[in-house]
Amino acid sequence: MTVVLLAGVAAGTINTVVGSGTLVTFPTLLAFGVPPVTANVSNNIGLFPGSVSGAVGYRRELAGQRRRILVLGSASLLGGVAGAVLLLVLPDEAFRSVVPVLIGLGVVLVALQPRIKTWVSARAVPDRATPAHGSWWVWVLVLLTGVYGGYFGAAQGVLLMAVLGIGLHETMQRNNAAKNVLAATVNGVAAVVFVVVAEVDWTIVALLAAGSVVGGQIGAGVGRRLPPALLRGVIIVVGTIALVSFVLQ
Secondary structure, X not given: OHHHHHHHHHHHHHHHHOOOOHHHHHHXXXXXXXXXXXXXXXXXXXXXXXXXXXXXXXXXXXXXXXXXXXXXXXXXXXXXXXXXXXXXXXXXXXXXXXXXHHHHHHHHHHHOHHHHHHHHXXXXXXXXXXXXXXXXXXXHHHHHHHHHHHHOOOOHHHHHHHHHHHHOOOOHHHHHHHHHHHHHHHHHHHHHHHHHHOOOOHHHHHHHHHHHHHHHHHHHHHHOOOOHHHHHHHHXXXXXXXXXXXXXX
């Protein structure tokens, strides 16, 4: 079980910097013979403390974002609940075909983020101030990302960074801090649903939780030191790896 603990550390680190730690832990659990749904549920609950740890590690970059987090957090909360319910009622094939498309879209959006943001800003109505939490479509896309995150969650961070990067007038690091809180919200509400109605392997949860908390602090230390261009590059690389992993499954 040491391997599961180390996978939790790796996932916590990756989730805080980018988001895609599930690509480490989920295959690891499957390799140990854990049933897919139980693995997915236990993985979600186990990585939640790591999400909180990463958000706390980025608390300095969260300064002044309270209103934004509350507004967009409501979208993440609703989306997380919806995604968790979908996991329990829909067959695996329902989302499996959509996941690679979403990850690929997120990677493209992150890569083209500066150009898209310039295009959006140039066409904004000059006499109407955009709220700190962005236009209405930012809330909607955060909600949809939350649905996906509650269902499975791999590369949820890539999608969130794409949405926030295009829709908000903020630095990459402050967006990354907001992303960690939103992802933690999704994972948290989904975890509550799973604890109540799903089959959970609590040994796996404990190992992943311990590892991901450590990884969250490591990721916060590493992530905030990355310059914007390099952070964007890391997101693109991790997202591409996630896409290839799903296509080859």
